[in-house]
Amino acid sequence: KNYTVAILGATGAVGTRLLSQLEQSEIPVGQIKLLASKRSAGKQLQFHDQSVVVEEATPASFDGVDIVLASAGGAVSKRLLPEAVKRGAVCVDNTSAFRMDPAVPLVVPEVNASALQKHQGIIANPNCSTIQMVAALKPIYDTAGLKQVVVSTYQAGSGAGQRAIQELDQQAQQHLDGQTMTSEIFPVKGAARHYPLAFNLLPQIDVFEPDGSTHEEWKMVHETKKILLDDMDATAIKVNATCVRVPVVIGHGESVYFEVAHPEKMNPTKMKEVLQQAPGVVVQDDPATQLYPQPINAAGTTATYVGRIRADLENQGGYNLWVVADNLLKGAAANTVAIAATLVKNQWL
Ligand code: A2P
Numbered sequence: 001k002n003y004t005v006a007i008l009g010a011t012g013a014v015g016t017r018l019l020s021q022l023e024q025s026e027i028p029v030g031q032i033k034l035l036a037s038k039r040s041a042g043k044q045l046q047f048h049d050q051s052v053v054v055e056e057a058t059p060a061s062f063d064g065v066d067i068v069l070a071s072a073g074g075a076v077s078k079r080l081l082p083e084a085v086k087r088g089a090v091c092v093d094n095t096s097a098f099r100m101d102p103a104v105p106l107v108v109p110e111v112n113a114s115a116l117q118k119h120q121g122i123i124a125n126p127n128c129s130t131i132q133m134v135a136a137l138k139p140i141y142d143t144a145g146l147k148q149v150v151v152s153t154y155q156a157g158s159g160a161g162q163r164a165i166q167e168l169d170q171q172a173q174q175h176l177d178g179q180t181m182t183s184e185i186f187p188v189k190g191a192a193r194h195y196p197l198a199f200n201l202l203p204q205i206d207v208f209e210p211d212g213s214t215h216e217e218w219k220m221v222h223e224t225k226k227i228l229l230d231d232m233d234a235t236a237i238k239v240n241a242t243c244v245r246v247p248v249v250i251g252h253g254e255s256v257y258f259e260v261a262h263p264e265k266m267n268p269t270k271m272k273e274v275l276q277q278a279p280g281v282v283v284q285d286d287p288a289t290q291l292y293p294q295p296i297n298a299a300g301t302t303a304t305y306v307g308r309i310r311a312d313l314e315n316q317g318g319y320n321l322w323v324v325a326d327n328l329l330k331g332a333a334a335n336t337v338a339i340a341a342t343l344v345k346n347q348w349l
């Protein structure tokens with residue numbers, strides 16, 4: 001069977017990559033529909049050698065669609081994906097709209113593909129910073145369990161979308177030209193205050209929660225538990241996150257500290273081995289040759305890179321990792337398309 005696939009948010013930073021990942025995937029695509037806001041209607045994008053006209057997304061756009069890949073923001077997903085499901089489509093959603101819904105699987109295929117079997121039309125793609133962390137932690141969790149994870153992120157500007165990439169470039173240019181940097185998006189679109197990201201660090205990604213954490217930090221805690229623990233007791237692993245925006249265009253970095261539940265089952269050599277064997281993970285770890293993951297090298301690829309693997313010498317069972325991935329590919333488009341490909345391959349649509 002050839003599938004009719006719709007990309008919702010096709011003109012965005014993730015949307016354009018959904019298109020190229022779909023081109024490279026094994027999914028047999030019969031027809032492609034590119035959907036965005038009214039602003040982009042009429043614009044043309046390339047799929048293989050075909051020029052496809054972007055249409056304004058409406059409920060009727062999903063008539064006859066088998067698979068929807070969505071990345072047009074949470075509000076758009078909330079409004080339109082139930083309409084797509086009503087029309088018989090299966091939706092893989094890259095927004096946070098449905099991630100915590102118990103009826104919606106939250107999936108990184110190499111970590112918890114089997115969760116896809118219980119889908120009811122919508123599957124959620126986790127947040128980019130969660131995906132790369134769980135991809136690295138899963139083989140360790142399977143080998144020695146996990147008690148606690150403490151993560152600090154170094155997140156690229158592109159996580160805030162296509163316009164944010166332009167804003168970061170513009171700020172860098174303004175600074176080099178001796179002008180005052182202007183900011184309308186960072187740290188968060190619609191916030192009361194905006195600050196430049198270029199030549200700066202912003203310890204705010206997404207909005208603040210009443211408890212003083214940011215919503216990005218909240219996502220890292222709760223999504224990690226949902227993915228690794230499935231329906232098990234959410235207190236089984238403690239997760240704590242601090243998320244920081246850094247002036248990098250593509251590629252999130254993460255300093256991940258964790259304590260394994262069974263220290264006798266783990267050591268740094270073993271950790272390197274299980275990570276080397278883990279699907280989707282590439283170990284780049286050699287202090288002698290200064291080999292470690294860097295966003296500049298991860299950009300444009302779909303792997304999760306792990307390095308700086310070392311034990312906490314003061315706390316038995318404690319370990320450090322440095323994890324890097326392309327937030328727009330591994331953290332979004334590649335994972336979304338991999339979910340769809342897994343559904344097709346296993347006939348779980
Ligand atoms: P458009 O280009 O027409 O604004 P990014 O994450 O890079 O900011 O991209 C967001 C994506 O979501 C874009 O493709 C954008 O389309 C799309 N989008 C934004 N608002 C809507 C909407 N109301 N309906 C459909 N698509 C939307």
Ligand code: 11C
Nearest residue numbers: 094096127128155159160
């Ligand atoms: C960022 N992680 O880097 C965000 C972007 O929940 O899918 C993705 C937000 C999400 O800004």
